Amino acid sequence: xxxRLSSVTLAGLLAAACVLPFVLPGYMVFQLTMVMSYAxxxxxxxxxxxxxxxxxxxHGAFFALGAYVAAMLMELAGxxxxxxxxxxxxxxxxxxxxxxxxxxxxxxxxxxxxTFALGVATPQLLKYKGLEAWTGGSQGxxxxxxxxxxxxxxxxxxxxxxxxxxVLLVLFAIARNLLRGAAGLKLLAVRDHPIAAQxxxxxxxxVKTITFGISAAYTSVGGALSAVVVQFVAPDSFxxxxxxxxxxxxxxxxxxxxxxxxxxxFFIQFVPQFAEQVSKAAPWAVYGAILLxxxxxxPTGAAxxxxxxxxxxxxxxxxxxxxxxxx
Amino acid sequence: xxxxxxQVMAGLATGGIYASxxxxxxxxxxxxxxxxxxxxxxxxxxxxxASLLVQAGxxxxxxxxxxxAIAFVMGAAIExxxxxxxxxxxxxxxxxxxxxxxxxxxxxxGWLFGYAIRSFPSPFGEAKVAGxxxxxxxxxxxxxxxxxxxxxxxxxxxxxxxxxxxxxxxNPVSSQLVGVRVSRMLALGWGLAGAIGAVAGMMIAxxxxxxxxxxxxxxxxxFAAAVLGGVSSAPGAVAGGFIVGVLENLLGTYVVGAELxxxxxxxxxxxxxxxxxxxxxxKATVVRV
Amino acid sequence: MSGAGDMLLDVRxxxxxxxxxxxxxxxxxxxxxxxxxxxLGANGAGKTSTLRALCGLIRRQGRITLAGERIDGLATExxxxxxxxxxxxxxxxxxxxxxxxxLRMGACxxxxxxxxxxxxxxxxxxxxxxxxxxxxxxGTLSGGEQQMLAIARALMLRPRLLLMDEPSFGLxxxxxxxxxxxxxxxxxxxxxxxxxxxxxxxxxxxxADHAYLLETGRIVLAxxxxxxxxxxxxxxxxxxxxxx
Numbered sequence: 112x113x114x115r116l117s118s119v120t121l122a123g124l125l126a127a128a129c130v131l132p133f134v135l136p137g138y139m140v141f142q143l144t145m146v147m148s149y150a151x152x153x154x155x156x157x158x159x160x161x162x163x164x165x166x167x168x169x170h171g172a173f174f175a176l177g178a179y180v181a182a183m184l185m186e187l188a189g190x191x192x193x194x195x196x197x198x199x200x201x202x203x204x205x206x207x208x209x210x211x212x213x214x215x216x217x218x219x220x221x222x223x224x225x226t227f228a229l230g231v232a233t234p235q236l237l238k239y240k241g242l243e244a245w246t247g248g249s250q251g252x253x254x255x256x257x258x259x260x261x262x263x264x265x266x267x268x269x270x271x272x273x274x275x276x277x278v279l280l281v282l283f284a285i286a287r288n289l290l291r292g293a294a295g296l297k298l299l300a301v302r303d304h305p306i307a308a309q310x311x312x313x314x315x316x317x318v319k320t321i322t323f324g325i326s327a328a329y330t331s332v333g334g335a336l337s338a339v340v341v342q343f344v345a346p347d348s349f350x351x352x353x354x355x356x357x358x359x360x361x362x363x364x365x366x367x368x369x370x371x372x373x374x375x376x377f378f379i380q381f382v383p384q385f386a387e388q389v390s391k392a393a394p395w396a397v398y399g400a401i402l403l404x405x406x407x408x409x410p411t412g413a414a415x416x417x418x419x420x421x422x423x424x425x426x427x428x429x430x431x432x433x434x435x436x437x438x
Numbered sequence: 439x440x441x442x443x444x445q446v447m448a449g450l451a452t453g454g455i456y457a458s459x460x461x462x463x464x465x466x467x468x469x470x471x472x473x474x475x476x477x478x479x480x481x482x483x484x485x486x487x488a489s490l491l492v493q494a495g496x497x498x499x500x501x502x503x504x505x506x507a508i509a510f511v512m513g514a515a516i517e518x519x520x521x522x523x524x525x526x527x528x529x530x531x532x533x534x535x536x537x538x539x540x541x542x543x544x545x546x547x548g549w550l551f552g553y554a555i556r557s558f559p560s561p562f563g564e565a566k567v568a569g570x571x572x573x574x575x576x577x578x579x580x581x582x583x584x585x586x587x588x589x590x591x592x593x594x595x596x597x598x599x600x601x602x603x604x605x606x607x608x609n610p611v612s613s614q615l616v617g618v619r620v621s622r623m624l625a626l627g628w629g630l631a632g633a634i635g636a637v638a639g640m641m642i643a644x645x646x647x648x649x650x651x652x653x654x655x656x657x658x659x660x661f662a663a664a665v666l667g668g669v670s671s672a673p674g675a676v677a678g679g680f681i682v683g684v685l686e687n688l689l690g691t692y693v694v695g696a697e698l699x700x701x702x703x704x705x706x707x708x709x710x711x712x713x714x715x716x717x718x719x720x721k722a723t724v725v726r727v
Numbered sequence: 728m729s730g731a732g733d734m735l736l737d738v739r740x741x742x743x744x745x746x747x748x749x750x751x752x753x754x755x756x757x758x759x760x761x762x763x764x765x766x767l768g769a770n771g772a773g774k775t776s777t778l779r780a781l782c783g784l785i786r787r788q789g790r791i792t793l794a795g796e797r798i799d800g801l802a803t804e805x806x807x808x809x810x811x812x813x814x815x816x817x818x819x820x821x822x823x824x825x826x827x828x829x830l831r832m833g834a835c836x837x838x839x840x841x842x843x844x845x846x847x848x849x850x851x852x853x854x855x856x857x858x859x860x861x862x863x864x865x866g867t868l869s870g871g872e873q874q875m876l877a878i879a880r881a882l883m884l885r886p887r888l889l890l891m892d893e894p895s896f897g898l899x900x901x902x903x904x905x906x907x908x909x910x911x912x913x914x915x916x917x918x919x920x921x922x923x924x925x926x927x928x929x930x931x932x933x934x935a936d937h938a939y940l941l942e943t944g945r946i947v948l949a950x951x952x953x954x955x956x957x958x959x960x961x962x963x964x965x966x967x968x969x970x971x
Binding site: 602604605608609612616617619620 | 804812835881
């Protein structure tokens with residue numbers, strides 16, 4: 112995995128991360144917490160798309176699932192926020208696994224198409240009148256901000272920050288162990304050489320559907336966390352633009368690396384704001400333009416960008432000798 | 439019975455629109471093997487241009503053909519400036535670029551043309567035809583779709599340029615080796631798709647009114663149509679469009695309710711891709727190992 | 728070798744590679760007009776890469792001249808349009824198109840309709856099996872038929888120079904004989920120079936006037952085919968050690 116950091120660097124970053132909530136203003140702490148929920152979501156997407164090669168333009172649906180599960184359990188059943196996370200993971204995993212079954216037959220762009228359809232249909236499904244009593248229909252549900260437990264001297268934002276950080280670290284560790292083990296090798300084998308993998312006794316179908324399930328579970332937890340942090344869920348927050356953002360974040364951050372999930376989460380959270388500052392009228396256009404520029408220069412994402420640069424510099428023939436084409 | 443029949447007819451009418459956008463999708467797929475997620479936004483953008491021309495006083499058909507020409511140039515320009523550089527990029531990067539294009543066009547349109555809904559004229563008048571089951575515009579839209587289909591089919595099947603485009607999509611290197619200027623083929627394919635999309639947009643706008651979100655749902659149905667008919671088959675896409683239109687209307691009215699119509703498209707896409715990925719009319723390429 | 732003046736193809740110091748890997752290290756090569764030149768060598772010697780470099784399909788450096796005109800900076804399709812046809816390894820047929828459509832693609836840059844029609848007749852006569860299968864999807868043809876199709880398609884360009892990459896590869900001996908017999912015909916009836924890459928040295932040397940031997944990206948032997956055939960090292964390594 113590219114981007115593996117030394118233990119010293121990691122410890123240093125962790126220490127810095129723990130200090131931040133005490134030096135930054137509340138809304139920035141909130142934004143960093145959102146970054147963490149996106150990072151979880153992207154972790155899921157990376158597993159599926161980067162490590163297992165299945166493209167998804169519909170992960171917003173799983174994010175929405177997690178968010179709504181958390182919201183409904185908290186609002187309607189009075190569950191504590193932390194208890195909703197495992198449920199979100201379970202339901203997300205189940206749904207992901209189920210979606211993974213027909214997805215087995217789809218490849219590349221066709222899978223992108225099918226998942227795109229899922230992403231587009233999600234808000235409509237959430238607004239469905241038949242489920243209004245539970246989902247709150249178009250209005251959505253409003254949640255209460257949790258407080259720090261055991262009388263700790265932290266405000267809500269800071270507590271949620273540390274809570275999310277803990278969840279993130281645990282789930283990252285699980286993912287890393289998963290990928291380092293035999294399971295991880297199977298994931299990559301199925302992505303790169305499915306026929307050879309099958310010849311070696313790997314059950315491709317099982318690997319792919321289980322990966323879909325795990326991926327959806329992670330994204331679902333990210334969604335649940337985001338609901339707790341934002342304290343609000345409504346169908347229009349989970350439009351296809353969310354699915355698009357997630358894929359964008361995954362690709363920009365660098366797909367086949369766990370740290371890519373973090374880079375991508377920062378991108379998703381902060382670049383749209385930056386774009387808005389550049390152009391109040393057409394922020395998404397600026398966002399799209401940045402995206403395009405990145406893709407044209409770094410088709411393998413930030414984590415792969417350095418690798419590509421090195422390769423270009425070491426290619427024996429200088430660019431002057433590439434072929435000239437008549438237009 | 440009458441209600442049922444009128445639902446079917448309405449379905450055929452909207453189906454014609456899905457069919458024409460599906461045709462644009464097929465055009466790009468046949469010439470580049472790419473699925474153009476930004477097709478709907480391209481069509482919407484072109485329709486806004488037409489609206490500007492009409493508002494500036496141009497007669498309808500002058501605006502129509504000018505828009506088609508502009509859309510052709512826009513499509514080709516997008517290919518030359520962007521898509522071309524992705525020739526050797528991984529599938530994902532390509533998908534992301536298409537999505538970025540979608541986002542950019544959507545946002546640019548909002549910025550340039552505003553978010554207010556506006557009306558768009560129809561060239562087909564108000565007289566009652568077809569026993570009152572279809573409006574003249576609906577009938578006209580279906581007619582134009584069929585004409586475009588005929589042109590596309592004949593183009594790919596019988597013209598030398600169409601053959602070159604098919605070959606280029608299938609095997610760009612071999613095409614180079616027979617002297618085809620591959621870059622021109624790709625630009626041409628995109629230009630044609632842009633033009634077809636513009637026509638689709640101008641047929642839809644009178645019905646659903648022109649605004650920035652006009653094509654989002656339509657695109658999904660168009661995908662469903664293209665997939666159902668066979669992503670590489672022009673007649674298939676058109677047949678698929680009509681089927682999807684009728685299905686959407688009937689299921690929406692009698693089974694799932696209007697709010698879940700998009701889910702119909704979703705389920706349809708999945709079922710078709712899983713059960714019969716080449717669609718009803720697509721040809722599976724047999725390769726002897 | 729004769730002076731550079733009457734060479735159809737003149738290659739000097741050709742270097743080429745893939746990414747960071749170089750595979751050709753300064754090749755000098757000439758193909759006289761209307762003759763057959765064989766390029767021999769073992770697997771991995773760089774024979775296919777040489778042909779690809781000539782066509783501009785891979786990164787290259789060096790001086791490549793076709794009938795006096797420099798082509799080393801041109802794009803593939805422009806090189807092809809100057810009269811170079813390449814039958815690639817793997818055949819490169821358009822498997823989704825019919826046999827006849829494949830041939831039409833070969834002629835797609837030509838303007839002389841009558842000439843194209845005449846060529847269709849002529850090549851259907853060279854390859855009767857292609858005529859039988861002309862409306863069949865090319866992907867369903869057998870390996871030998873696809874090789875014939877690839878050759879016919881290249882000839883439809885009416886090239887001055889025909890580059891052939893391992894036509895015998897993966898084909899049964901009888902089929903290979905058929906193909907080489909046709910190439911003899913092409914060579915005597917058409918005015919086309921052929922640069923033939925082959926692992927089957929014996930067959931290639933039968934057909935060729937001149938030959939080059941390539942080893943790990945460098946030319947190690949060059950000369951008239953008869954002389955190359957008699958060379959001791961070539962006999963042992965590529966011809967099974969039997970006398971010519």
